[in-house]
Amino acid sequence: MWKLNPIDSNVGEKNQYFAAQIHAVSVTTTSTTIVFRIELLVNSKSILPNNIFLATVELPEFKQNNIPLKSKGFSNDKPEWTPYEINFAISKKNVSFGNDNLANLILPLKITFNPNLKLLESIQNYLEPLALKTWLDDLYRIDLSTQVRLDSFLQLNNHQGKTELYSQLPTHDNSGKQFTLTWSMNYYDHMKQLDQIIDLIKINSTMAMTITNFSFYFYYHVQDVDQYRTLKVEDNDWKKVEANSTFALRNPVKLLYDENKKVLFKEVVNGHDLFLPNGGQGYYELIFKTQVGNTFYNIKATNTFNYIRAFNDPKHLDFFNFEYQMINSLSGFVKV
Secondary structure, eight states, rough: OOOOOOOOOOTTTTOOOOOOEEEEEEEEEEEEEEEEEEEEEEEEOOOOOOOGGEEEEEETHHHHHHHEEEOOOOSSSTTTTTTEEEEEEEEEGGSSSTOOOGGEEEEEEEOOOOOHHHHHHGGGGGGGGGHHHHHHHHHOOEEEEEESSSEEEEEOOOSSEEEEEEEEEEEBBBBBEEEEEEEOOOEEEEETTTTTTTTEEEEEEESSSEEEEEEEEEEEOOTOOOOOEEEEEEEEEEEEEEOOEEEEEOSSSEEEEEEETEEEOTTTTOOOBBOOTTOOEEEEEEEEEETTTTEEEEEEEEEEEEOOOOOOOOOOTTTOOOOOOOOOOSOOOOOO
């Protein structure tokens, strides 16, 4: 029967019953509408009806409540999280920006959650009251925010996944044509001293694809520097990807690291791939355009990185925390 189970049991701490995050955002436009498909990952170990979760989406001049979360089977890198999808459309005539040039328009998107109250009322007698209160608190507390472009946009937030996109947009008299896009990004969160970031993202498409307008932003923080430094690289060359083949996007320029200024800079002759010789952490952001069939997409992907300090670094004691206790008496020690 119906039951609320915590995501993980924390002794002495308040249990968590619900968590969610954005997996991917897809935006397509027709002559009359702006169509959104948002892929979500939900972490919930409770035994509840599938249609218990509802979402509210907000954009400037637009809000839609009680959108059902549809269970989906897209691949992702979080096996304990359940994939869901929400879909909605904005009529261009109902918003002031509907007739604008959408090519450079970026808007904030907010997603919140609530239960299907009618369904919840029918099962609440089976649920433990304190667990139900905590579950509702978790559900209402989640606030997912991001920014979206409105000119056929896809945002990738996980290390790997798969999604369906249109190669031919639907119209009033046909349902359009779709293709499958698969992506993967390496885990760079446990890098050793000389490890390099080479493959930024790998992409596979069931249809031939062209990639252009590639921008790479590398935000990094190193020791003894108070703020993040930024490296920006652009590459406008056209890259053609054959159908069902995997293409790796890489940093197109060679780099060196200035030990005194603690900054990366471009060096064509003696440069190397991307790495920080003295360690550091941060994230990188990729923005590029693709054309598949007669449809263009703007794609944005982000990934994090972190260098683990070596054990032989005398300035740091990794993983160890020494707590010294004063010895006031030797009476408790036994001589063997």
